[in-house]
Amino acid sequence: MYFGLTDDALALREGLREVLETACTPAVIRAAWDGDPCEQLWKDLGSFGVPGLLLAEERGGLGLDELAFVAAVEECGYHGVPGPLVETLVSMPLASLPVDGSARVTVLSDHGPTPYAAVSTHVLDPAGSLYELTPETAEVVGTVDRSRQLAGVEGDPLPLDLSDEDVARFERRGALGTAAFLLGLARRQLDITVAYVKTRQQFGAAIGSFQAIKHPLADAVVGTEFAWPAVLRAAQALVDGDRDSDLYVSMAKALASDAAYRMSRVCLQAHGAMGYTVEYDLHLFAKRTWALSKDWGTASDHRELVAELLGIRRDA
């Protein structure tokens, strides 16, 4: 028994961390807020092999599994990588597109405008087609997290030959990746907050010494710490082709959505007025959290799926 990331996945994450520390600074996220597709960042991710992480080696990818996927995506979440990161990674195995970072693939929304459509090169419709985009013509819809870059999708899609199994795995990976990304965002917000409350002085002491700050943070950490093993378990279930994959993926997304949202609330509150401005970086990660906690299914949606899979029935 060994419950945790493999050494390979840990090494991948560490390497990615070094890349992202310089390639994905808050300034890059702010550029994404202004509509920049961040091509240099994606090129850097591409040279590290990230877009093709889940694509088989014989098709030009890294051929890694879902454990490596969640390790990498969590680190991307920590750095707040803008654009369709999870969407691109889970779409690559379904579409034949370059994995060098020149293709940024988002996923067609089934209700209104599509996230990242204004900064993506392609849109995958899991019903079985692929659109090529001309981002410069996209009309961006205003969102709370402006890096979401929602836009309508038009044009003639190319048909894709997708099996039910392909699509099911794609959906599971999307929800799981978003869960991992959320926990990365939460970890970043926690780090920003811990650093702040250690130095911010009020009433003659660092505010991090007050239980009013400590205890809500500790409770929020309980949430994220217990969501992470669920993400790992779901990843392993996908690796193993486990019958319980859907159960564990929904559990992971439900726990991660709630835990990351709660972390965003506690971190914002711990900052007092200091966090309540767009000039400070915290909001970049908080607002992404709010959007992603509801993307690929809300916590409530996934709890409902868990209940169904456990055989919990409403009638007596």
Place this chain on the structure above:
Amino acid sequence: MYFGLTDDALALREGLREVLETACTPAVIRAAWDGDPCEQLWKDLGSFGVPGLLLAEERGGLGLDELAFVAAVEECGYHGVPGPLVETLVSMPLASLPVDGSARVTVLSDHGPTPYAAVSTHVLDPAGSLYELTPETAEVVGTVDRSRQLAGVEGDPLPLDLSDEDVARFERRGALGTAAFLLGLARRQLDITVAYVKTRQQFGAAIGSFQAIKHPLADAVVGTEFAWPAVLRAAQALVDGDRDSDLYVSMAKALASDAAYRMSRVCLQAHGAMGYTVEYDLHLFAKRTWALSKDWGTASDHRELVAELLGIRRDA
């Protein structure tokens, strides 16, 4: 505009407080746990006119209104008056029984054994009948709050002539009185806890100086403080025969149930191990809270009623 108890109700509560301070000590509640019907306490309540508080003067009662009722019942809750206090007060106008404390009237349960049946002299069935009890033969069902003295009810009831309006008012008063009783219980638990955390020393300071104790207590107080005006508003709605009576009564019971339950949790936790024994008085009030928070409708039941009355519909 004047939102609050009348001077008469305030004076009634003050007088009752003086009676109960000596007539209803924790030792009396402990006797009730052993099955004592507490006849002396009820005699004292009787000599103060409490059982007939809502009964018309011409029928031998005090002829007071629901504002006086909630004022008196809240004080009884504070002292944890054992037995069918609310049930007796709301039943008296429907039955011709002595109001001197010799009659203790409980209300027939529609699901299994009836609360207080083992220490009551009568049981009212709101469907339209009255049972006379021989408590000594009752077989008591074990409960968490042993003062509840649940037992089955048998025998031949006397028919009562009750109008729909009688029964509706009876139900409203029962739920409202229980809400008021709950807030009295909560106030008592708060007082016990505040006294304890002011004196208990750990880490060289009174534990009441720690935010870990202060902040949960403050939040619990917000709950009870905002439930009380809802109780008053519901009482006034009944006085006025307001169309919104059901709405306000359900609001009062839902808020009081949740607030009192939460107070019981916070107070128990603030005591550490000290509260976790039946030798300390806190549990007498906490366990009554747990029972009453679900009696006469749970918070969830009453929220559902509120939703119905507000016209909130499930279908689009």
Place this chain on the structure above:
Amino acid sequence: MDLRETEAEQAFRAEARAWLSANVPQGLPSGDTTEGFALHLEWEKKLFDARWAVVSWPEEYGGRGASVWEWIAFEEEYYRAGGPQRVTQNGIFLLAPTLFEFGTQEQQDTLLPRMANAQDLWCQGWSEPGSGSDLASLKSRADKVEGGWKLNGQKTWTTRGAFCTHLFGLFRSDPASERHHGLTYFLVPLDTAGVTVRGFARLDGDEGFAEVFFDDAFVPDSAVLGGVGKGWSVAMATTGSERGLTLRSPGRYTATVDRLLTMARGQALDDTDVQRLAQAWMDAESYRLFTLQQVTNEQAGRGRPGESSLNKLLWSEMDIRLHELALDLLGPEAELEGPWSKGFQFSLSGPIYAGTNEVQRNIVSERLLGLPRK
């Protein structure tokens, strides 16, 4: 208990309702941008012209001498009609009560009419970069000079500071003093030489905040409100007072809940939604009822210490819950810019401004419950 409105109160409410329904502007942009603020000023002037800007003030200053009950009724009608948050609120709701209590006749006669008609627009200069919850640690200085004072230092988190004309603020007038001693409350025109204002953006991106820098800014002796060295007690005296509740009138939340119920009516709801909607209504209604009780108690001399902190804890946490529920009901649309997502972001400031909720919990436990400070 007497929940009936008098005939006069009924008439007042009816007149307010009629005027508001005919005049409240719909769809105004945020008042926290340069363009939006200008449109809000038009609305403020319209309110003033019809004598609805400051209903509780005496008639000579542009008010109607309304009772606090009438004021509550006015606020209910205002938000029910969809009226926007008042860009003048920090003047008319925070400074004005202090001016009525501590101002000289001349200060009142000069400043109040210009505040009422939105000619002078006031912002609050309390917080500093190093002094937020711990306001008493403030460092901005006022040094006595011939005929007045020289102000130096920096204020920040000044709401709508970039759009206002005047600032009321606390400065340390006794350099040897510590904590809440030796502070003085000053009234400062922002066009004073040596005053610089830099606007910056809130969480929602609107430029609703400002930093205000003071560099040897001279103000005359008449700029002192309530006496030299009395700044702390002047600033705190009106907190929790009857007018103190004017910060967040219940009508604001009952109107929010009405909008929430209206939105919910058009869609399929599950049991959880239904329970949360009922709770939302109960929360706002209990806040309204608590306020009525609070006013009654204060009028009867039965006010309790810490009550306004209970009040603040409730409305601020409730406002977040109301908006979280709205966003959950909106589903995927929740992330789009719109009144609910904007309102949600604004609601997150509730547990922070006007004294963080952490400070309010200290106040409730220490002043209302009597727990030890340390």
Place this chain on the structure above:
Amino acid sequence: MDLRETEAEQAFRAEARAWLSANVPQGLPSGDTTEGFALHLEWEKKLFDARWAVVSWPEEYGGRGASVWEWIAFEEEYYRAGGPQRVTQNGIFLLAPTLFEFGTQEQQDTLLPRMANAQDLWCQGWSEPGSGSDLASLKSRADKVEGGWKLNGQKTWTTRGAFCTHLFGLFRSDPASERHHGLTYFLVPLDTAGVTVRGFARLDGDEGFAEVFFDDAFVPDSAVLGGVGKGWSVAMATTGSERGLTLRSPGRYTATVDRLLTMARGQALDDTDVQRLAQAWMDAESYRLFTLQQVTNEQAGRGRPGESSLNKLLWSEMDIRLHELALDLLGPEAELEGPWSKGFQFSLSGPIYAGTNEVQRNIVSERLLGLPRK
């Protein structure tokens, strides 16, 4: 990641499951009454006879030398089969790991077999009337005398103290010392002259607690565990260690959730119930997964400070939620005496014992997050 059990582990689990399903007693009364305790002792002796009492101990002391993975599997099977809470737990789960780490060979050889077969029943003497969360303020004294020590003072909240035969406890052996210095860990037979035990009742009315009074009670030098003056570090060393997680094995909660789901299956549920049930399952499962991760990390030398406090916060708060949900599903029956209402009352002790959750939150924020102590 490797979630597969080895063949040996599978065989171990299968053997445990078969034996437990055939032998676990059903419907035992509470072990916290005199009569109930006696019945539980029979069960403990039966466990011992079949070598299931202390599976992780070496064979020479009555165990099976099971790995921590096997121990977790055993606990899962134990609670799945409906096994009762172990009345021996404070000995085998709290004292024994300390004895293995700090005990002399003689102490181990003498005490462990008698603990394994439930001949010696150990209770914990930590808390005192004035020392709960602040354990380091304890006042019970050990004074050096010829050949041993005289113990004086009082311990309280001693779980099952009235039914046990021995106590392990901390005493101040250096009268000049303060806080966590100068303490010594003693092993005390409760029939020692000068020791008096008074049982008292827990929240649920069972006599599960005791006060233990020491009045010049003599113990020999051999009663010291881990060295004179080393009491604090001996007491704390095993906290949060690999065996430290033995306090609450995940199997306990996954079994509770299974019972909850079984109960729920028989009745009509609304959306709120369904969501809460799903959350209950996820909570218990995430606790199980976290534990697997924790053991892995400790075996790989990657354990983090404060992790066992995270663990405790989760299981204690979860246990209350599970029981609140069960009581809500029971409806009016919730107030009746029964396993769920009893379990609810027991669950309320979770955030209190083994270090209050307030203390755990301090530990998480200070040791895991690195926030300042003061």
